[in-house]
Amino acid sequence: MGKLSKLGKVYLAAVFFILYAPIFYLIFYSFNSGGTMSSFDGFTLEHYAAVFNDTRLIIILMNTVIVALLSSLIATAIGVLGAIGIVFLRNRKMRNAMLSLNNILIVSPDVIIGASFLILFTMIGVKLGFASVLISHIAFSIPIVVIMVLPKLQEMSSNLIDAAADLGASKRDILTRVIIPYIKPGIFAGFFLALTYSLDDFAVTFFVTGNGFSTLSVEIYSMARAGITLTINALSALIFVVTLGLVVGYYFFNQRARTVGTGGQ
Amino acid sequence: MKSIIQTSVAILVVCALLFYGVSALEKSSATSGGGSITIYNWGEYIDPELITQFEEETNINVVYETFDSNEAMMTKIEQGGTSYDVAMPSEYAIEKMKENDLLIPIDQEKIPNLKNIDPYFLDLPFDPGNEYSIPYFWGTVGIAFNPTLLEGQTFESWDDLWDPSLEQEVIIVDGAREVIGMGLNSLGYSLNSRDASELREATDKLKTLGPNIKAVIGDEIVEMMRREEAAVALTWSGQAADMMFVNENIDFSVPEEGSNLWFDNMVIPKTSSNVDGAHAFINFMLDAEAAAQNTEYVGYSTPNQAAVALMDPEVTGDERFYPPEELRERLEVYENLGLEMLGIYNELFLEFKMDMEN
Amino acid sequence: MKNNSRPLYMVPYYLWIVLFVIAPIVLIGYYSFLDLDGKFTLDNYQNYFSSVYLRLTLSSFWYAFLITFFSILIAYPTAYWLTKTKHKQLWLLLIIIPSWINLLLKTYAYIGIFGLYGPANKFLSMIGIGEQQILFTDFSFIFVSVYIFIPFMILPIFNSLDKLNPALIDASRDLGASSWMTFRKVVFPLAINGVKSGVQAVFIPALSLFVITRLIAGNKVITLGTAIEQQFLVTQNWGMGSTIAVFLILFMFIIMMATGQKDKGGAEHGKVK
Numbered sequence: 077m078g079k080l081s082k083l084g085k086v087y088l089a090a091v092f093f094i095l096y097a098p099i100f101y102l103i104f105y106s107f108n109s110g111g112t113m114s115s116f117d118g119f120t121l122e123h124y125a126a127v128f129n130d131t132r133l134i135i136i137l138m139n140t141v142i143v144a145l146l147s148s149l150i151a152t153a154i155g156v157l158g159a160i161g162i163v164f165l166r167n168r169k170m171r172n173a174m175l176s177l178n179n180i181l182i183v184s185p186d187v188i189i190g191a192s193f194l195i196l197f198t199m200i201g202v203k204l205g206f207a208s209v210l211i212s213h214i215a216f217s218i219p220i221v222v223i224m225v226l227p228k229l230q231e232m233s234s235n236l237i238d239a240a241a242d243l244g245a246s247k248r249d250i251l252t253r254v255i256i257p258y259i260k261p262g263i264f265a266g267f268f269l270a271l272t273y274s275l276d277d278f279a280v281t282f283f284v285t286g287n288g289f290s291t292l293s294v295e296i297y298s299m300a301r302a303g304i305t306l307t308i309n310a311l312s313a314l315i316f317v318v319t320l321g322l323v324v325g326y327y328f329f330n331q332r333a334r335t336v337g338t339g340g341q
Numbered sequence: 342m343k344s345i346i347q348t349s350v351a352i353l354v355v356c357a358l359l360f361y362g363v364s365a366l367e368k369s370s371a372t373s374g375g376g377s378i379t380i381y382n383w384g385e386y387i388d389p390e391l392i393t394q395f396e397e398e399t400n401i402n403v404v405y406e407t408f409d410s411n412e413a414m415m416t417k418i419e420q421g422g423t424s425y426d427v428a429m430p431s432e433y434a435i436e437k438m439k440e441n442d443l444l445i446p447i448d449q450e451k452i453p454n455l456k457n458i459d460p461y462f463l464d465l466p467f468d469p470g471n472e473y474s475i476p477y478f479w480g481t482v483g484i485a486f487n488p489t490l491l492e493g494q495t496f497e498s499w500d501d502l503w504d505p506s507l508e509q510e511v512i513i514v515d516g517a518r519e520v521i522g523m524g525l526n527s528l529g530y531s532l533n534s535r536d537a538s539e540l541r542e543a544t545d546k547l548k549t550l551g552p553n554i555k556a557v558i559g560d561e562i563v564e565m566m567r568r569e570e571a572a573v574a575l576t577w578s579g580q581a582a583d584m585m586f587v588n589e590n591i592d593f594s595v596p597e598e599g600s601n602l603w604f605d606n607m608v609i610p611k612t613s614s615n616v617d618g619a620h621a622f623i624n625f626m627l628d629a630e631a632a633a634q635n636t637e638y639v640g641y642s643t644p645n646q647a648a649v650a651l652m653d654p655e656v657t658g659d660e661r662f663y664p665p666e667e668l669r670e671r672l673e674v675y676e677n678l679g680l681e682m683l684g685i686y687n688e689l690f691l692e693f694k695m696d697m698e699n
Numbered sequence: 700m701k702n703n704s705r706p707l708y709m710v711p712y713y714l715w716i717v718l719f720v721i722a723p724i725v726l727i728g729y730y731s732f733l734d735l736d737g738k739f740t741l742d743n744y745q746n747y748f749s750s751v752y753l754r755l756t757l758s759s760f761w762y763a764f765l766i767t768f769f770s771i772l773i774a775y776p777t778a779y780w781l782t783k784t785k786h787k788q789l790w791l792l793l794i795i796i797p798s799w800i801n802l803l804l805k806t807y808a809y810i811g812i813f814g815l816y817g818p819a820n821k822f823l824s825m826i827g828i829g830e831q832q833i834l835f836t837d838f839s840f841i842f843v844s845v846y847i848f849i850p851f852m853i854l855p856i857f858n859s860l861d862k863l864n865p866a867l868i869d870a871s872r873d874l875g876a877s878s879w880m881t882f883r884k885v886v887f888p889l890a891i892n893g894v895k896s897g898v899q900a901v902f903i904p905a906l907s908l909f910v911i912t913r914l915i916a917g918n919k920v921i922t923l924g925t926a927i928e929q930q931f932l933v934t935q936n937w938g939m940g941s942t943i944a945v946f947l948i949l950f951m952f953i954i955m956m957a958t959g960q961k962d963k964g965g966a967e968h969g970k971v972k
Contacts, residue, residue, distance in 0.1 A: 084780035091794075095794065098812060101812055102805070102808050154715060158711075158715070177720050177721070179955060180724060183906065183947055184907070184944060185923075187928050188723070189943050191931060192722070195721070214715075215718075224854060227895070231892060234956075268792070268854075269795070269854065269900075272850065278796070291831075297803055304803075316904065323792050
């Protein structure tokens with residue numbers, strides 16, 4: 077395969093620039109002593125100090141991260157198994173029906189999902205709070221995982237599985253040694269997009285939360301009426317820097333481990 | 342497979358650590374003793390220092406939750422699941438919550454500070470005798486404008502919005518009652534009109550405003566006006582106050598044909614599990630000094646006379662936000678028109694918005 | 700993965716379908732036949748076919764189409780070139796990270812960037828075009844929508860392209876095919892599954908966008924999602940809201956049919972029990 081051409085470099089640079097522009101814009105104003113995102117009056121760190129002094133905000137942030145990570149993890153597990161099951165369905169009509177059902181939560185507006193989940197939870201008697209929010213996030217993240225895993229599964233040649241079966245691999249081995257490694261990129265894609273869904277969700281969380289449990293999105297949306305404070309900008313800047321550090325650090329740590337170790341995956 | 346298991350374990354460890362962190366933080370911030378109450382309010386609509394002060398004075402722990410619309414708040418209270426003890430709905434929502442039996446009557450003997458409230462704001466049609474609600478903040482709907490971006494236009498009348506020189510300069514608030522109400526007011530009708538022909542006339546008139554409209558948005562109006570992206574906005578007085586706080590060029594006017602008078606009141610929802618605590622909180626918020634401090638923080642108009650007396654007369658003497666008696670006469674409070682009528686208002690509003698698109 | 704028998708590992712997924720998909724659909728279907736007083740009616744369906752809602756549906760589809768089209772247009776080359784970078788997995792992660800910052804905040808940032816005095820207009824006047832009204836136009840709406848959805852398009856396309864066997868491309872080259880031919884005959888068909896996934900993850904949600912229709916388009920664009928939102932939250936007419944949702948779900952089935960696989964797909968894997 078050819079190397080990245082010059083045109084490719086310029087194009088990617090442009091895409092990344094646009095992707096990060098609004099975030100740098102937010103971070104820039106988090107240092108604004110003026111108190112708003114309109115005119116930059118002077119440099120200050122007071123918004124960052126405010127973040128660390130606000131225990132409630134920090135609790136909310138930690139809750140947000142817990143819900144996002146846990147729900148994405150569980151949704152990925154359920155979604156991957158579901159996708160494998162769907163692909164192996166022998167009846168094509170049945171398979172398409174399952175896929176359509178799968179996508180209903182993606183198409184449904186958040187308000188409907190939120191309201192119907194709320195009715196469901198109060199009917200079953202789930203206490204509103206951490207558990208109900210976690211379950212809802214798992215529920216609306218599953219379809220995106222399925223969608224991301226499917227193309228990899230469909231491309232996997234059946235010869236691969238047949239060969240493994242002929243060699244006497246058990247069904248479990250086929251799953252863990254053949255299928256899962258093959259669709260791994262899809263699994264990670266699904267997991268990361270589930271994180272996106274969870275971190276961004278406002279409407280569903282709003283409806284199913286209660287008893288003082290809150291996530292960052294709910295907090296930010298309900299601030300809108302009186303204006304979002306720059307404390308939120310500062311918090312987002314911190315989240316962004318920490319996430320970026322973690323991801324880049326983890327990647328290179330893995331890389332080194334791989335080259336130092338056996339080399340294989 | 343190995344990397345997947347590794348990643349999963351790492352995630353679980355991180356979650357466990359965070360969980361531990363949350364419970365440690367919650368323990369350290371909770372005050373033990375006098376029970377706890379849950380407040381359900383709009384975001385950034387209270388001075389957080391007052392909550393701490395209340396917790397210290399009464400030993401009652403306050404759990405604070407926020408909502409972003411009356412309707413969403415009502416759905417949550419109706420479904421139960423959380424024991425909200427005090428909420429701050431707007432007046433039409435209070436009427437509806439009363440109808441749906443979602444409120445607990447307020448025992449006025451437990452709220453001695455009620456005497457601080459200006460009698461003008463008590464005993465209003467949406468809650469006779471203040472059986473269920475106590476005023477928190479109030480305001481009007483009017484026109485915020487920035488004279489530095491205009492050529493001397495004034496806004497004494499709603500019709501001034503139709504001035505051809507304002508092409509693409511007007512932002513209006515995304516609310517069916519507010520916009521259709523403005524159309525009705527500009528024709529001299531009541532903003533609580535149920536008359537089909539009046540409503541049609543108002544909608545048709547509003548459609549001719551299309552060329553002047555830059556956008557129909559919600560809370561972002563404040564930011565847009567602060568940044569001078571637009572010169573004129575149809576909005577609530579509270580938001581106008583927020584704009585002026587940052588951009589001193591902005592002015593606010595309530596047109597002479599009349600407009601809306603709105604309230605956000607404190608109520609005790611049916612879900613309350615600590616009714617005494619709720620009364621204590623309401624009483625605390627009505628205290629002259631607390632209310633003055635809260636008003637300075639939030640920036641809206643307070644119904645609390647005793648607080649007004651403590652505040653800067655330059656603020657409380659501002660007739661744009663504390664309108665004199667004769668203007669107040671021309672203001673109308675929204676009546677609960679019923680769901681069917683509300684649906685008609687909304688469909689007319691949708692028609693108006695769809696028309697704007699082309 | 701401890702369950703060896705096939706039906707067992709599907710249990711959580713089926714449970715999810717029943718509880719969180721079928722139950723809500725039944726609920727929505729039920730509500731769509733109710734009027735404001737909770738009595739049975741067909742008025743909602745009749746109402747949907749009035750001019751306002753039909754116009755709404757058409758314009759909603761048109762914008763969703765545009766958003767999907769531009770997403771593919773931008774995502775395809777991005778994914779293609781990403782597969783050729785040195786640390787491709789890392790770059791891919793860097794595409795996703797911006798989507799973890801709160802959407803409302805990013806939208807507010809765009810209000811600033813596209814504003815009359817924002818950087819975009821500063822740039823435009825610098826290169827001599829002069830200040831433009833960018834905010835509250837179709838352009839800004841589609842731009843920001845594509846911005847939001849782009850990771851959902853890049854990821855599946857990247858995954859399909861990435862596993863492309865370099866030998867295939869070399870073979871095609873050796874057989875004398877031009878780059879364009881190779882792309883058209885080899886690369887593109889192989890990536891089609893990724894594109895289909897992307898379309899499902901973009902087109903369908905684009906029909907029910909709601910926050911940015913107000914913030915970025917100033918309500919000059921109205922989607923089906925906005926209308927449902929209004930019915931549920933403002934008018935509190937759950938019946939009408941559910942009716943629109945029923946149509947949204949119908950449209951989704953149609954789109955699924957159009958993007959579903961027509962080949963035998965995974966059926967041949969049926970051998971594995």
